[in-house]
Amino acid sequence: MNFVKKIIRYLKLLKAFSIISLMDQMAYPHNFWLAIITKTLRIAIIMLFFKAIYLKVNNISGWGFGEALFIFATFSLIDFIANVTFFRNFLFWFSKYLKNGFFDYRMVKPANLQFMTAFQQIDFMDLTTILPTLLLYWYALNRMTAVLSIVNSILYFVLLANAILFIYSFVLILSTFNFWTIRSTGWGRFAAGILWMARYPTDIYSGIFKTVFNFILPIAFIATWPAKAFLGILSWQNILYSLVFTAILFWLANRFWNFGLKHYSSASS
Amino acid sequence: MNTISVKNLSKTFESYKKTPGLAGSFKALFSREKIFKKAVDDISFEIKEGELVGFLGPNGAGKTTTLKMLAGILYPTSGEAKILGYTPWERKNEYKKQFAFVMGQKSQLWWDLPAMETFILNREIYEIDKKSFERTLEELTELLGIGDIIKIPVRNLSLGQRMKCEIVASLIHSPKVLFLDEPTIGLDVIAQKKMRDFIKHYNEERRTTIILTSHYMEDIGALCKRVIIINLGKIIYDGPIASLIEKYAPYKVLKITFEKEVKKSDLEKFGKVSVFNGDVFNIEVPRKESARIAAEILNKFPVDDILIDEPEIRDIIRLIFGKGKV
Numbered sequence: 001m002n003f004v005k006k007i008i009r010y011l012k013l014l015k016a017f018s019i020i021s022l023m024d025q026m027a028y029p030h031n032f033w034l035a036i037i038t039k040t041l042r043i044a045i046i047m048l049f050f051k052a053i054y055l056k057v058n059n060i061s062g063w064g065f066g067e068a069l070f071i072f073a074t075f076s077l078i079d080f081i082a083n084v085t086f087f088r089n090f091l092f093w094f095s096k097y098l099k100n101g102f103f104d105y106r107m108v109k110p111a112n113l114q115f116m117t118a119f120q121q122i123d124f125m126d127l128t129t130i131l132p133t134l135l136l137y138w139y140a141l142n143r144m145t146a147v148l149s150i151v152n153s154i155l156y157f158v159l160l161a162n163a164i165l166f167i168y169s170f171v172l173i174l175s176t177f178n179f180w181t182i183r184s185t186g187w188g189r190f191a192a193g194i195l196w197m198a199r200y201p202t203d204i205y206s207g208i209f210k211t212v213f214n215f216i217l218p219i220a221f222i223a224t225w226p227a228k229a230f231l232g233i234l235s236w237q238n239i240l241y242s243l244v245f246t247a248i249l250f251w252l253a254n255r256f257w258n259f260g261l262k263h264y265s266s267a268s269s
Numbered sequence: 270m271n272t273i274s275v276k277n278l279s280k281t282f283e284s285y286k287k288t289p290g291l292a293g294s295f296k297a298l299f300s301r302e303k304i305f306k307k308a309v310d311d312i313s314f315e316i317k318e319g320e321l322v323g324f325l326g327p328n329g330a331g332k333t334t335t336l337k338m339l340a341g342i343l344y345p346t347s348g349e350a351k352i353l354g355y356t357p358w359e360r361k362n363e364y365k366k367q368f369a370f371v372m373g374q375k376s377q378l379w380w381d382l383p384a385m386e387t388f389i390l391n392r393e394i395y396e397i398d399k400k401s402f403e404r405t406l407e408e409l410t411e412l413l414g415i416g417d418i419i420k421i422p423v424r425n426l427s428l429g430q431r432m433k434c435e436i437v438a439s440l441i442h443s444p445k446v447l448f449l450d451e452p453t454i455g456l457d458v459i460a461q462k463k464m465r466d467f468i469k470h471y472n473e474e475r476r477t478t479i480i481l482t483s484h485y486m487e488d489i490g491a492l493c494k495r496v497i498i499i500n501l502g503k504i505i506y507d508g509p510i511a512s513l514i515e516k517y518a519p520y521k522v523l524k525i526t527f528e529k530e531v532k533k534s535d536l537e538k539f540g541k542v543s544v545f546n547g548d549v550f551n552i553e554v555p556r557k558e559s560a561r562i563a564a565e566i567l568n569k570f571p572v573d574d575i576l577i578d579e580p581e582i583r584d585i586i587r588l589i590f591g592k593g594k595v
Binding site: 009012013016017020023024027028100101102104105107108109110111113116262263264265266 | 366
């Protein structure tokens, strides 16, 4: 019962953060519309890029056009969820709030600090990118030859959730460094750079990089493996590996965050 | 019962030394010399429920660091503190719901939105029911005299108006303990006075336990019966303002108006002349002899009016910190 109460409480908080973020972003209407236009354009450009590649070849490392697009669609969905919610909060806003003292105000508020840090700005300008992403799914599914199964679809959604938790943990670790460095927007670009590599099937890498991206810095968890699970070509060992790896990473990230909080020395008066 | 009790609290910061200039900056990228600074050094004090205590000290004395530890923002290096029975740095939500921290130089308001939106967000965070939220809001806005201001985007407000909104945002959950760090900083004289009146009223009405830090002696003098003076991380005085004056100012001030002009040199033998312009003089005389000297001046000079007064707290503080020791 207590657990349910807690969930309801934090859903309410999320709603409150969403409302205030939306109002904040609408405070400058020109900016609001401009952002929506540029973000839609960005997706269109990436699609053109894909199309251009597959005009030359019809298969990259065993991935056909439809399947590769499906990976990209998966990536777009994960990217969308991360961007709307925690990604910028951790990697851009957090260091700003540490510096200007806003974070100190958050610290004295009676709610989970990590939750407030992760979700205080919900990025509504990014909401529009869900439309091209859904179109992409439709387009990709129409071009895939694989037979769909319920089990594989369920696995796909489980691995999607896992992918989000994986990125969350990864980003949480990076942003925790801010407690010591305070000024470090460089983490944002670093993280974005690594995560963007997950747009392509990790099978295009060979040798050591293949091992790294599948098992050590496993960006394969983000799009390639969920897509493979959907197609029924991911081994159960790999599924288990990605779930356990993410669980451990999440646990470690939280320990590190708490360690950082304990050693936080606050911006000066 | 004590609301706040602090025992042997210390905080040491680590930082790095850097030689000046660009070359120094490059050097610092590779090797840096660690330095330790004791911001708060073994302080102890207790504060009772409903007390309003002033924290005084020059910049860097450790006032803000102490408040940040009491608010649970900073972990101490050593020592203990209990506030309302909680250890602040355990950061329990039950504790957070019962205190507020106002930082004069920082803002919790959303810059591009009216302050009201921040209040509503805080209502959610503090889980305040609608009725008591509206009651508290009405009471606070009335006391501070800000009706419509809360509907204007914060960026369009004056500093004084913004500060009032910060106060409302911090008090919306009716805290039992309040830490005010420089709440009047940068405000003009009238706004300062209003803020002071508000704090006094709030403390008296609600019996809220308050610690106030300020650079402005007027704030402390007008609001606090008890003052804690802190310098270089140590408490150098803790007691009533009245005794502070007796202890550190061995003089009183004679404020005299003469019927006609008097030479400064004639009065200098009685004590230090701190103010003079023609017929108005302030003379600092030894505390014990003030009555005798006043009588003597009355006898010898054409006095229109004479007043024996305590020195201003501002001057005493200057005296204490000017010497660098007590």
